[in-house]
Amino acid sequence: MSSQIDHLLSESRRFPPSAAFAEQAVGGNALYERAAADREGFWAEQARELHWHTPFTQVLDWTNPPFAEWFADGELNVAYNCLDRHVEAGNGDRIALRWEGEPGDQRNVTYAELTDEVKRLANVLTDLGVERGDRVALYLPMIPEAITSMLAIARIGAVHSVVFGGFSADSLRSRIDDAGAKIVITADGGWRKGKVSPLKPAVDQALADRNGSGIQETVEHVIVVKRGENDVEWTDERDLWWHDVVPQASTEHEAQAFPAETPLFILYTSGTTGKPKGILHTSGGYLTQAAFTNRVVHDVHPETDVYWCTADIGWVTGHTYVTYGPLANGATQLLYEGTPDTPHPGRWWELIEKHGVTVFYTAPTAIRSFMKIGRDVPQGFDLSSLRLLGSVGEPINPEAWVWYREIIGGDETPIVDTWWQTETGAIMISALPGVTETKPGSAQVPIPGVSIAVVDDNGDPVGNGSGGLLVVTEPWPSMLRGIWGDPDRYRETYWEKFADKGYYFAGDGARLDEDGDVWLLGRVDDVMNVSGHRLSTAEIESALVGHEGVAEAAVVGASDETTGQAVVAFVIIKSRYLKQKPVDGLGDELRRWVGEQIGPIARPRDVYIVGELPKTRSGKIMRRLLRDVAEGREVGDTTTLADTAVMSVISAQVK
Numbered sequence: 168m169s170s171q172i173d174h175l176l177s178e179s180r181r182f183p184p185s186a187a188f189a190e191q192a193v194g195g196n197a198l199y200e201r202a203a204a205d206r207e208g209f210w211a212e213q214a215r216e217l218h219w220h221t222p223f224t225q226v227l228d229w230t231n232p233p234f235a236e237w238f239a240d241g242e243l244n245v246a247y248n249c250l251d252r253h254v255e256a257g258n259g260d261r262i263a264l265r266w267e268g269e270p271g272d273q274r275n276v277t278y279a280e281l282t283d284e285v286k287r288l289a290n291v292l293t294d295l296g297v298e299r300g301d302r303v304a305l306y307l308p309m310i311p312e313a314i315t316s317m318l319a320i321a322r323i324g325a326v327h328s329v330v331f332g333g334f335s336a337d338s339l340r341s342r343i344d345d346a347g348a349k350i351v352i353t354a355d356g357g358w359r360k361g362k363v364s365p366l367k368p369a370v371d372q373a374l375a376d377r378n379g380s381g382i383q384e385t386v387e388h389v390i391v392v393k394r395g396e397n398d399v400e401w402t403d404e405r406d407l408w409w410h411d412v413v414p415q416a417s418t419e420h421e422a423q424a425f426p427a428e429t430p431l432f433i434l435y436t437s438g439t440t441g442k443p444k445g446i447l448h449t450s451g452g453y454l455t456q457a458a459f460t461n462r463v464v465h466d467v468h469p470e471t472d473v474y475w476c477t478a479d480i481g482w483v484t485g486h487t488y489v490t491y492g493p494l495a496n497g498a499t500q501l502l503y504e505g506t507p508d509t510p511h512p513g514r515w516w517e518l519i520e521k522h523g524v525t526v527f528y529t530a531p532t533a534i535r536s537f538m539k540i541g542r543d544v545p546q547g548f549d550l551s552s553l554r555l556l557g558s559v560g561e562p563i564n565p566e567a568w569v570w571y572r573e574i575i576g577g578d579e580t581p582i583v584d585t586w587w588q589t590e591t592g593a594i595m596i597s598a599l600p601g602v603t604e605t606k607p608g609s610a611q612v613p614i615p616g617v618s619i620a621v622v623d624d625n626g627d628p629v630g631n632g633s634g635g636l637l638v639v640t641e642p643w644p645s646m647l648r649g650i651w652g653d654p655d656r657y658r659e660t661y662w663e664k665f666a667d668k669g670y671y672f673a674g675d676g677a678r679l680d681e682d683g684d685v686w687l688l689g690r691v692d693d694v695m696n697v698s699g700h701r702l703s704t705a706e707i708e709s710a711l712v713g714h715e716g717v718a719e720a721a722v723v724g725a726s727d728e729t730t731g732q733a734v735v736a737f738v739i740i741k742s743r744y745l746k747q748k749p750v751d752g753l754g755d756e757l758r759r760w761v762g763e764q765i766g767p768i769a770r771p772r773d774v775y776i777v778g779e780l781p782k783t784r785s786g787k788i789m790r791r792l793l794r795d796v797a798e799g800r801e802v803g804d805t806t807t808l809a810d811t812a813v814m815s816v817i818s819a820q821v822k
């Protein structure tokens with residue numbers, strides 16, 4: 168089967184940055200020129216923006232691929248870079264975190280305060296026997312203590328593994344075991360949808376359940392933040408209240424220098440298929456690219472911006488663009504604990520108005536859910552402080568992109584659609600907001616210093632105007648350094664397909680348009696083959712969402728006697744539209760619509776109107792489950808779904 172992916176949709180709208188925006192932008196055209204002239208020299212310059220206790224002399228060591236080393240003979244302390252150096256530069260009074268809890272409680276934490284708190288916790292962890300290289304698991308809500316914990320662990324050269332608070336005791340346990348965590352930091356619970364949703368009980372269950380499992384317990388202590396008023400069970404020798412140990416600890420703590428390749432964190436990615444992999448990131452290269460991209464892509468001006476990335480710290484976006492990037496840059500950011508719709512559907516817009524948020528970074532799934540509710544909700548708030556919007560996590564379809572710009576961005580703000588992965592550690596493909604003339608739906612170009620290609624199965628470039636497989640052709644500073652405890656799986660998963668060329672294969676399909684700009688087409692595992700044409704999910708979904716009645720869509724290929732595979736669509740209809748029109752006949756109308764927008768080949772064989780789509784907790788659609796339904800099979804493993812009930816509802820609707 169050919170790896171070429173057919174291209175069907177076209178988009179001609181263009182949005183250059185305003186002259187005013189371009190003039191003040193952090194990143195300019197010179198960055199591309201400098202990086203093209205000397206890629207490694209360019210990254211060395213970016214790395215020197217950080218504080219090195221021992222300056223590096225080596226840049227990249229790629230003598231043992233696919234195991235890269237960056238800046239290996241340099242030494243730094245990641246937490247010092249995110250904290251002390253801002254305080255020492257006289258910015259201790261600047262607010263690092265403007266935190267707001269779901270019930271509306273608020274805390275402003277300055278850089279000086281955050282530094283002290285991190286020093287205290289670093290002392291506590293050291294007293295509990297945590298040493299360089301030890302693993303600490305975090306299972307926390309979005310509260311300042313979550314950021315404090317990540318930085319305190321980094322400060323002492325230990326390794327954090329953040330487990331998303333929505334994951335079950337089982338998932339937590341397998342992640343604790345895989346990493347061999349010595350300490351778990353959690354909370355009694357966190358506010359979600361108007362009540363405190365418990366966390367500590369899952370930790371208790373995870374740690375209690377191993378009688379007879381033959382697995383040696385590695386966890387020695389559990390530190391518990393008190394966030395709600397929930398009663399918690401207590402295991403005396405093991406459990407410690409944060410408030411009993413941290414406030415008392417000393418704020419004297421000198422940050423030690425660690426080699427640049429010191430492991431910083433493990434983050435498990437389950438993705439939409441397969442067993443979770445512990446993606447390993449290290450210190451110097453990761454922090455370099457995290458800080459650089461946050462500066463030039465999010466255009467962060469630390470003195471004036473109020474930046475808000477809505478991701479949970481349980482995802483890589485929360486690691487790179489809540490904790491490490493913005494804090495390394497000394498930015499002020501908003502941190503919000505709760506869900507977007509509590510206590511009312513305009514909560515996020517209210518927060519933007521109240522805190523004067525200037526740079527806003529979120530996911531297409533959130534944008535589409537706001538489109539579904541209707542524009543009058545955001546239009547009830549003053550969003551004029553916003554000057555830049557960003558998107559990450561999935562292809563953003565042109566309709567959602569344009570809605571985002573018009574309704575949230577006042578028809579003025581640039582939008583950066585940023586492509587990257589847990590594995591890449593930081594943004595790889597994106598516009599620079601002061602430079603790029605953006606096209607709705609395109610992630611545009613690799614950032615300066617990153618080198619990508621779109622290739623066929625032999626690794627040969629498909630050329631402009633064609634689709635194929637997205638690869639990264641040169642090592643980059645924030646690349647994963649491996650899969651925790653499984654070097655073979657690392658090599659097989661990412662490097663084997665193009666072993667002779669030494670390309671990293673990302674698993675995504677992409678297309679280059681006539682100008683060479685990149686359009687992401689979704690996971691290649693999801694690509695459909697209809698009568699020998701390889702069709703991407705992203706384009707057909709984008710066409711469906713382009714219909715005035717459709718809020719969200721997912722398409723899959725189901726086996727078909729005549730065409731090999733047939734397109735089967737699952738769509739959610741906008742509530743406002745449903746009130747005005749009957750659903751009868753809508754399926755046929757949508758089939759026709761896709762036929763007109765793209766071509767008869769892409770016309771879905773079946774259109775199912777559903778109430779919800781199956782999504783992972785980070786908002787990605789799990790198409791393999793929809794494929795099971797479309798082919799009339801028993802639905803597969805649903806444990807990583809945000810809402811496991813969704814699939815039974817969809818199956819029933821389809822029947």
Ligand code: WTA
Pocket residue numbers: 436482483484558559560561562563584585586587588589590610673674675687689690785
């Ligand atoms: C998808 C999230 C299109 C892609 C940072 C990738 C995107 C996977 C985009 C990684 C984008 C992320 N356009 N697709 N701007 N950003 N993706 O590891 O399929 O949670 O491989 O990292 O999300 O998801 P992950």
